[in-house]
Amino acid sequence: MSTPTDISSIIDGILKNDRVRLGRAITLIESTRADHQQTAQEIIEKCLPHAGDSYRIGVTGTPGVGKSTFIDSMGNFLVEQEKKVAVLAIDPSSQRSRGSILGDKTRMEQLANHPQAFIRPSPAGATLGGVARKTRETIILCEAAGFNNIFIETVGVGQSETAVHSMVDFFLLLLLPGAGDELQGIKRGIVEMADGIVINKAETDRMELAKKSKQAYRNAVHLYPAKESGFSTKVELCSSLTGNGIEAVWKMLEEYQTFTKSNNYFNKRRAEQSKYWLLETVREGLLSSFFGNETITKAMTKVEAEVVSGKRSPFEAAEFLLNIFRKE
Secondary structure, eight states, rough: OOOHHHHHHHHHHHTOOHHHHHHHHHHHHHHOHHHHHHOOOHHHHGGGOOOOSSEEEEEEETTSSSSHHHHHHHHHHTTTTTTEEEEEEEEEHHHHOOHHHHHHHTTTHHHHHHHEEEEEOOOOOSSSHHHHHHHHHHHHHHHHHTOEEEEEEESOOHHHHHHTTTTTTEEEEESSSOOOHHHHHOOOOHHHHHHHEEEEOOOOHHHHHHHHHHHHHHHHHHTTTOOOOOOOEEEEETTTTOOOTTTHHHHHHHHHHHHHHHHHHHHHHHHHHHHHHHHHEEEEHHHHHHHOOHHHHHHHHHHHHHHHHTSHHHHHHHHHEEEEEEEE
C-alpha cells in the first residue's frame, strides 16, 4: 500500500502537471486491488477541489468515420493556441480485442508527445459501467493537472455513447459524407443526443456529397424536439486530414459553451451528471457486493437450476437470494 508520503508526492505531481505521476494515479484507478482502489480514492478526493475547470467533449461516430484523426487534428489545433488537451476513451470491448485506442495513440504520435497534451488508452474492464466509472474518475485527475480541454472518445459501439453523454459538456457526432443515418448505422437516438454534428472527410472529391449531407442533417435536426439547453444543434463540415473546417468546429464548440454558461445549463448539466454517477456507483457497489458474497454464490447454482426446471419462479427465486443478502 502507498504511504502518505507517496500519496502526497503523487498529488503534488498531478497539480504540477507531471504526466508521469498523473499516469501512475490513473493506473491505481484502473487496478482491481482493494489497496490500490483505496489509495486512488484518496488521491481523487484530494484532487477534487482543483478539478472542474475544463471543457469535456465527447466524440462518437461509426467505425471508420475518423474519430481519432479528428481528435488528433483538433488537439494539435488547440495546443498551438497554448491550450492543454487530454484524450481518454471508453471501450468496453478492450478486454477482448484490446480496442483501437492503442493504435489511435500511435497515429496521434505528434499530439501524444506534445507537452501540452496527454493521451490515455482505454482501461480494460469486464463491464461498461466499470470502464465508464474509471474514465469519469480519470477526468477529475486530468482537470486537476490543468488539462482544460478533455476529449472522450467512444471506441466501442452501442451503450458506450450513452455512457460518454453522461460525463461530457458537449456531445459531438461525426458522420461520413453520403446517405442518411440509416445507412451509416447511426441510431436516431444518438443523433438526438448530439449537441453538434460534423460531416468529416469532406475532402475535395467528396465536397459536393458532404454539402448535401450537411443540408440533409440541418433539415433533420429541426424535426427533433428542442433541447433543454436551448442551443440549436449545428452541422459543420471538416477534413481532419487537411485541417479544413477544424477552426469552424471549434468555434461551434466555443459558442455552445458560452451559450450554456450564460443560461446556467452548463452548471445544471454538470450537477445532474454528478448525481447520476453517485447513483451509478452505488448500484455498481451493490451488484459487486451481491455477486461477490460467498453465501449467495453457494445458493445461486441450486436456485438457478430450480428456475430453469420450472420448480421456482424467477421472481420468487430473486427475492429468496435478496433475503439471504439482506441478512448477511
